[in-house]
Amino acid sequence: MKRCTNLSDFYPDDYVEWLMSSLRLTSTDLASDRIVEPLHHLHRTWMHGSGGTSVNYDDSALLCAYAVYYMTVQMPKLWFMFERCPTLADGVDTTSAAPDIIDLGCGPGTFTWAWLFYVMARSPGAPVPIRRVRCVDRSPRCLAVARQLSEELKRRYLPLQHVVFEFVEADWRDHIGAQCGVMIFGNVLVEAEESGLPMVPSSADNVVIIEPGTRPHFQILRHVRDAFIGKKWSITFPCTSANACPMQQDNWCHFHINRFVLPLIQRLSNRTGRRNPRHNFIGFVFARSSQPRDVPGWRVLSRLRRVKRSGVRYLCDGSHLVEAVLNRKDKNDTNRVFLTAEAGDAITIDTAGAPAADLVRTGRIRAGDRVRDVGKALELPHPKP
Numbered sequence: 001m002k003r004c005t006n007l008s009d010f011y012p013d014d015y016v017e018w019l020m021s022s023l024r025l026t027s028t029d030l031a032s033d034r035i036v037e038p039l040h041h042l043h044r045t046w047m048h049g050s051g052g053t054s055v056n057y058d059d060s061a062l063l064c065a066y067a068v069y070y071m072t073v074q075m076p077k078l079w080f081m082f083e084r085c086p087t088l089a090d091g092v093d094t095t096s097a098a099p100d101i102i103d104l105g106c107g108p109g110t111f112t113w114a115w116l117f118y119v120m121a122r123s124p125g126a127p128v129p130i131r132r133v134r135c136v137d138r139s140p141r142c143l144a145v146a147r148q149l150s151e152e153l154k155r156r157y158l159p160l161q162h163v164v165f166e167f168v169e170a171d172w173r174d175h176i177g178a179q180c181g182v183m184i185f186g187n188v189l190v191e192a193e194e195s196g197l198p199m200v201p202s203s204a205d206n207v208v209i210i211e212p213g214t215r216p217h218f219q220i221l222r223h224v225r226d227a228f229i230g231k232k233w234s235i236t237f238p239c240t241s242a243n244a245c246p247m248q249q250d251n252w253c254h255f256h257i258n259r260f261v262l263p264l265i266q267r268l269s270n271r272t273g274r275r276n277p278r279h280n281f282i283g284f285v286f287a288r289s290s291q292p293r294d295v296p297g298w299r300v301l302s303r304l305r306r307v308k309r310s311g312v313r314y315l316c317d318g319s320h321l322v323e324a325v326l327n328r329k330d331k332n333d334t335n336r337v338f339l340t341a342e343a344g345d346a347i348t349i350d351t352a353g354a355p356a357a358d359l360v361r362t363g364r365i366r367a368g369d370r371v372r373d374v375g376k377a378l379e380l381p382h383p384k385p
């Protein structure tokens with residue numbers, strides 16, 4: 001059984017075979033205009049068009065290209081969040097009589113599959129602790145593709161045999177009050193700008209939101225965040241703060257994954273001229289219980305910038321956004337984690353001697369400060385098969 005040391009390890013070994021046999025694609029199709037042309041179209045629409053609402057997901061060629069490329073690229077975003085918020089995967093409600101997962105605006109089922117792959121990789125061979133999945137979309141074509149993918153998955157994986165899949169053609173707003181362990185919104189809220197957002201689910205235990213990582217999208221999601229806090233939900237990721245978000249208009253809380261991890265994506269990216277490996281996203285996890293379950297302290301929001309051998313990076317604790325500096329003279333073993341943490345990791349900083357408020361005011365990491373990595377699930381021992 002493979003061990004997961006990188007996000008890309010969460011794709012099952014037969015991921016591409018599964019995709020191709022479910023979508024009835026051959027390897028020649030993958031290199032052909034059948035996929036490449038719709039990818040150009042989708043890219044142009046998102047970059048220069050009027051946004052997601054102008055994409056017709058009932059167009060089968062478009063949807064097939066979306067499923068091959070964008071679905072594949074999106075999945076590690078959920079894994080990135082899982083790895084930095086381990087209680088999320090444990091938090092799936094297994095006792096509820098209602099569906100465990102509801103995926104609203106599911107498209108081809110992107111984050112449902114990502115969730116199942118993660119759980120299967122974490123507990124190899126064990127039945128997944130999810131009994132029901134409801135995929136909701138207004139596009140019948142999306143639902144047909146999602147159904148095909150689910151049937152092929154069940155054929156391949158014993159741990160999924162007991163999972164009941166439902167595919168429901170509806171507006172996601174009609175299912176916002178449904179009971180479930182986890183409600184997923186993947187790249188769908190931003191398509192609903194004019195539809196009365198924010199709406200807060202009433203009977204979900206956890207809500208996962210993954211949206212494109214742009215500044216305008218963050219402005220929409222700030223309102224969503226405020227609405228959840230207003231209804232006494234707590235935030236599990238990226239911060240646990242119920243205070244006003246410190247991000248100003250010119251800044252936004254986002255993360256990125258490397259989209260080039262599978263050869264299939266590398267080839268299609270080459271063919272469509274997409275050279276940038278970074279795929280930005282915004283992610284939130286909310287829990288209905290008022291007690292936050294993870295306490296990240298500070299979230300590292302940027303890569304390390306070196307200025308005259310000092311290190312600079314943005315940190316946020318949900319209340320304060322700080323451009324923190326570690327002067328080269330102050331570097332030592334107790335604060336080294338500040339330099340080595342990856343963007344997106346959570347760290348704690350015990351400020352020895354100086355009051356914690358000094359860090360917020362000056363952004364200075366001092367020689368006596370003890371910086372610790374909160375730890376990622378990838379570093380935890382994996383259960384034996």
Ligand SMILES: C[S@@+](CC[C@H](N)C(=O)[O-])C[C@H]1O[C@@H](n2cnc3c(N)ncnc32)[C@H](O)[C@@H]1O
Pocket residue numbers: 052057070071074104105106107108109110111136137138139142170171172173185186187188191192
């Ligand atoms: C960008 S795709 C995202 C698909 C998938 N969640 C993902 O992240 O890959 C947006 C999906 O939301 C669906 N959608 C948009 N507005 C909707 C609405 N009001 N009700 C139901 N589905 C909607 C579209 O049909 C499309 O399948």
